Amino acid sequence: MPVVASGETTLAVEVRDLVKRYAKAPVDSLTGVSFQVKQGEVFGFLGPNGAGKSTTIGILTTRIRPTGGRAVVAGVDVAADPVGARRVLGVVPQQNNLDRSLSVRQNLIYHASYHGVPRATRNQLADSLLEQFGLADRPDGRPDDFSGGQIQRMMIARALMHDPAVLFLDEPSTGLDPAARLFLWEKIAELKEAGTTVVITTHDMDEAATLSDRVAIIDHGTLLALDTPQQLVQGMHSERTLDCTMEPGPTGDAASLGIALGGLAGVRAVDQLDDPAGTGWRYRIDVDGEPAPLVAPVATVVAETGAKLTDVRLGEPNLEDVFIHLTGRALR
Amino acid sequence: MSAPSEPAAGVPQSVGPPTVGPVAHWGPWRTGLAILRRDLMVTGREFPIFLAQVILQPLFLLFVFGKVLTELGYAQPGYQEVLFPGLVALAAVLTGLQSTALPLVIEFSYSNEIEDRLLAPLPVGAVAVEKVVFAAMRGFVAAAVMFPIGVWILGSIPWQASTAVAVAVMMVLGSLLGAAMGLILGTYVPPNRINVTFALVLTPLIFTGSSQYPWPSLDHIRWFQVVSALNPMTYVSEGLRGLMVPSVPHIATWACFVVAAVYLVVLMLVGMYGFNRRALS
Known part of the structure; x- marks a missing residue:
């Protein structure tokens, strides 16, 4: 049975019976989660803190090893070929992990160099992404001198430098002021327009409803529902x-x-x-x-x-x- | 190693080649080199600060023990020659150690900076190897800088052109040993314990590494000789001493190379295990 299924659309992410139990944990953090994300879709993970959202994203982005089940990103099995998976995915983490020793522009350029983007391409791409994310006025500033919203945008711009097939955003608007949050939402909407597949976790129902084509509701490591926001509400x-x-x-x-x-x-x-x-x-x-x-x-x-x-x-x-x-x- | 396990029944297999990224031919080696280039650029930018940081301690040790005590008559005239190879070893090991331990503690717990490298297309263990290689480069530079400083402070240093290559190899080994010890400290010690650990580890390391005394001369302080024999730095100090001042009693040079290499393999294995544990959950 091929992974590429469900009509004409290709799957960007396929997760099947995913289980995670952390060392010394009494219960499973994920209890057999299955879902699929289509190419070009914005897929929202909605759930309270500790529901298993970040664990799922962690497995999909190769930082957490699954206890059982299978996770495939853009056709690459993340457990069997983590190096290959890292080529095709981009990650925007919850916490600032920018390189403090590098300038904003260097953060983008060095990230691209780790991913083998040729020099001419990466310089050009960095400039256009800095422009697109409203960061072009201080490309040589250090990350520490910027606001939370700007940091968030830098991390998205950095993740886009190697043209990932799937972009993962873990709680992107947590801690942002309302204006910064709106700007972020606009940018994610633009990414969707451009055809990027986005997987986003949030505990904010407005964010999930506004941004996502489909929403998965997760609690205690179990997927409770999965549908478009409209269908979920109508299902009430x-x-x-x-x-x-x-x-x-x-x-x-x-x-x-x-x-x-x-x-x-x-x-x-x-x-x-x-x-x-x-x-x-x-x-x-x-x-x-x-x-x-x-x-x-x-x-x-x-x-x-x-x-x-x-x-x-x-x-x-x-x-x-x-x-x-x-x-x-x-x-x- | 076991063969790749068969997929469970009912689990679908991908068909055709996996979707490739924009630069699928890019190998992990080149990613590792790109990360190394980043580290070199950052250190190169503040090279004078780096030098000041690494040479100050050996410089003062050399000045006080090698110059002041000798001139005052408290140390025998030949002591300079015993001390100098030991201080080269100290600079290599200590700089290597500090170049991995502290950055790792900070990057894993506070800055999370290492994440972008852990998410780069290379094996997680290769990120640790890059850290060690880069730290060893710093250790080697620190050890090499001791030579002109030695000439400047002591007037002359023990030196034989015939053993220059072996000396350089031992300096590389010493830097790698220090970096591997730092890998262990940086990945096993919790961040809130790093201060006390540094105090408890560094001082004994500095003073039991046969840097300031030739190991065979400890015959009549047997317990200290045994303690010194456990310190990997002893084999770097003794190895360099044997190559630079063969007339001073020393552990056989070949034995120094062998023990240092064995220590390096063991420390790297332990350090890599700790690194993997921190990087993946």
Whole structure:
């Protein structure tokens, strides 16, 4: 059975039954993950910290050895031929790993020289990438003198210097201010336009929804869902939601209130969420049809348990709801 | 080594040649050389600082022990000739060690700088070998610089044209030995322990390496002779002493080469294991 499958499109990444158990760890960090990334696709990995996103990226980029299963990047088995795999992949890590002894431009040029890009090509490419990523005004500055957003852009530009078939970005917008994040998103959208395959990990549902053609939701080392953001949200079978926060009364408990709310006509499902303030109860109610008419019945049920409703929000389901639905807990 | 394992049943195989990158003919050797070129460029840019860093300690040792103590009459006149080969060995080993140990600790834990090289198309072990080769180059330069400094401070140095090549080979061996020891320190010692480790390792290393005394003369301090025999640097010091001042009692030169080479192989194997453990999880 060929790896090149699924219609006319070629696979950029194929992962099958990937298992990772770290030395001395009591449980598997990856419990048999399988997925495929098509060429030219932006593929998002959504999950909380410790879900297995970075482990998956680590295996695909040859820095972590799989315990079991198979991972292929651009046709190269990463475990069997790590050197070959490094030729065809580019990595933008979570933390700054730029060469502090080199200037911005030298960082790009030396990276290309490690990958055998001819001298004339790499000088030219470095200049055009510095221009494209808004770094052309200080090519001779040292990385330490730049902001987090600029560092992130330098690392992307560096990774593109050897024209990788697949670009891996591990939590690229963590720690960036909103403007820097938007600039980064624009750049990733441009890469997609240009046909680069991008695999990105994030714990930010907006980022996953905005950038990705398809999103994999991962938690505790298991792939829970994989589809386009639209399909994932539609798969909720619910058009609207009602978010209620309340102060608990002297009697009654959260579980039985949840059951009572679930018994109301027009309610599909009720998920209890963590209350950010930590004192109240919070529920997300998936509703058939319009949620507004349900506010009064909900208030009645809540009042009957002695609790006091403090906040009600009507909303469209999003990727976070999908995540909550799948895992029973909030993303962050 | 076992043959490549058969794929499990049901696991698909790639068809046709693997997708190749833009420069598939580029071999790991050339990547290694490109990384070496980067290191040479960075050191070359600050060569005076590098020189000052590596020659200061041997220079003072040479001046105080070789010149001052002799002129004051506390050391015998011939002591300079015993000391000089030992200090060349010290410069080679110590510079080699410091050129791998500290950078590795920093690059693995704080700067993560090494990642770009670990993600370059060459085997992970080759990154460690490049580090050792580059550190040995620094060690060799530091040892070579001792010769003009020796002439300047002592007026003359023991030297025989007939053993020049053997001396150079022993200097290379000493630099590699130091770099291999640094590879072990840099990959096994956790970053929060590096200060105390340096203090606990460097001082004994410097003073048990037969740099300041000929090893055979330790006959009547037997325990110290045994301790010195365990220090790889002893064979570099004694080897150079035998080649430069054959009249001073020394360990047989051929034995120095053999033991130093064996030590190098063992230290490299241990260091490479530690490097792989740090680089891959």
